[in-house]
Amino acid sequence: MAKLSIHNFYELPQEQQKSIISELGENFNPAYLTGKYSTNVVNAEVVTDEEGTLYDMRVFDPFNHVQPRRDDDRMMTDMAVYIGFDGWSDWLFDYTDPAGNDVDEIFEEYDGETQD
Numbered sequence: 001m002a003k004l005s006i007h008n009f010y011e012l013p014q015e016q017q018k019s020i021i022s023e024l025g026e027n028f029n030p031a032y033l034t035g036k037y038s039t040n041v042v043n044a045e046v047v048t049d050e051e052g053t054l055y056d057m058r059v060f061d062p063f064n065h066v067q068p069r070r071d072d073d074r075m076m077t078d079m080a081v082y083i084g085f086d087g088w089s090d091w092l093f094d095y096t097d098p099a100g101n102d103v104d105e106i107f108e109e110y111d112g113e114t115q116d
Contacts, residue, residue, distance in 0.1 A: 002049045004103075004112045009033055009044040009057070016052050023054055029080055031066045032059045041065055047095065047103055056095040056103050062087030 009017065021033050031037070032044055043060040059066075061083050068080045081089045091103045099115035106114060 001116060002114045004047050004049055004055055004106060004114060006045050006047055006107065006112075008039075009046050010035065010039050012046070016048075019052075020046060020054055020057075027079070029066055029069055031069075032061065032081070037065050047091075056091045056093045058091050059083070059089045060087050061089075 009020070012020070017033070021030055024030070024033075032042055036042075041061075041063060042065055044057055045060075046057040047055040049055065059081050061081070064080070064083060066080050081092065083089055094102070096102050097106060097114035097116075101110065101115055106112060
């Protein structure tokens with residue numbers, strides 16, 4: 001079992017922020033995490049374990065400021081994330097622990113402890 005915690009992305013150390021951005025790869029729009037917008041307007045929460053390993057994340061963009069990026073040929077290079085009515089995306093990786101609990105269940109029912 002792992003003990004997970006939820007963090008505001010911008011409150012993480014710079015090294016960990018850079019590591020998460022690089023881990024997300026080329027298909028994730030980095031504008032959610034670059035600080036281009038105020039954290040009151042665009043933000044993210046990340047789920048990590050004690051070692052800082054990324055398990056899941058969701059973004060906050062209630063006014064849809066982050067738009068898909070296009071390359072020079074006007075092809076989509078990465079997509080904007082679907083944002084729900086409350087301004088938050090779903091958990092992007094749909095992480096579930098070995099017992100099948102999603103991130104919300106892990107925190108609501110097990111205080112952040114993954115289950116086997």
